[in-house]
Amino acid sequence: MKTSVVVVGLGLIGGSLSLALRRNTECHVIGYDVDANTVRTARRLDVIDEMAYSLARSVREADIVILATPVNTTKELLQEALKWTMKPGAFIVDTGSTKKEIVDLANELELPFIGGHPMAGSHKSGIEAARAHLFENAYFVLCPSNQTSNEQLETFQKLLAPSKAKVVKVTAEEHDEMTATVSHFPHLIASSLVHQLATKAKNPLTKRLAAGGFRDTTRIASANPVMWRDITLQNRDQLLDQLDSWLDEMQNVRQLVATGDAAAIENYYLEAKRERDILPIHTQGALYSTFDLYIDVPDYPGVISEVTGLLASHKISILNIRIIETRDDLFGILVISLQSDEDRVRAMECIHQETTYETYIA
């Protein structure tokens, strides 16, 4: 008998998880979304095995129900789940970016529930952005509820194995504190930098000068506002703590700049650089998977098509391409985003073999 999984919410995460789980041929994925067009698209793109027309009916036959909806909708669905008839031993897992309110609610409702959060994603949303490899080498955080049995945890971990994600178990409180620091608060800051540019820049040319650094720092501000609204509302207390310590830090930074102490300023940057440079990259356990390759390329016409052509001839697919820095000297930095670490290593090898360009991983 195949394991029957109903995925509710067929966006970036629900779609990617469906694709990853279906690498296991023993897993049958039935997809449901509030938007019927999305369900049809998911089937057409072969993201799911089967379309669900009625959620209440589909969950009756499910072994596992995965909720991959915005976090406030997930809470509404947990309330709805009280009316579902599920098979004995069947359970619900979610993928939301916040855990405390969701796990607390599942406990209160006494639902068979495991809180889940794949620590990989993108600023893109929707079924078209779904990728089977999204979770490779990324952490998948699990927060068991009061009703979670060891057997259910094991079943879910086994089911996740083909996704190549690394499972870690923490409490919902620990989860929300850590993700506030490395994800939710940086999102607020990225959005605030964009607001500052939009409202405070006096010269209209300023936006056009926004170079690689500004774009890199603010990329996540392009994400889905509804999703981030819900995350912010559910993790408000942690975010307020983060804001308080950021304001203190900014007072210190202001003081540092005002004193004009060259050595202290250099030291501030130096300490930040040291910390940033030793952050683990995804293969060693970073929270997010990115497979960007930086290539120092000479600034002459046709160089981009030369690199992309080279990769195409080695059948290496490129997900994204950008130039992050335009400098006055002879070289620019071309950044290509690849589907997996394996592809990135292959890309590096073929660029080294066939060109003189330097490559590196940031």
Ligand SMILES: NC(=O)C1=CN([C@@H]2O[C@H](COP(=O)(O)OP(=O)(O)OC[C@H]3O[C@@H](n4cnc5c(N)ncnc54)[C@H](O)[C@@H]3O)[C@@H](O)[C@H]2O)C=CC1
């Ligand atoms: N986007 C990201 O990078 C990551 C997101 N997450 C979390 O995963 C969850 C899903 O996020 P995404 O896939 O990015 O969002 P998305 O916007 O790409 O997809 C959400 C899907 O849920 C559907 N939906 C909304 N209400 C529904 C309902 N009542 N019933 C059924 N379907 C419904 C929408 O139609 C949409 O297709 C969120 O809780 C988010 O916090 C977790 C990790 C990364």
Ligand SMILES: O=C(O)C(=O)Cc1ccc(O)cc1
């Ligand atoms: O695009 C990025 O780098 C992200 O930050 C993706 C992301 C968004 C939300 C999450 O809960 C986890 C990962």
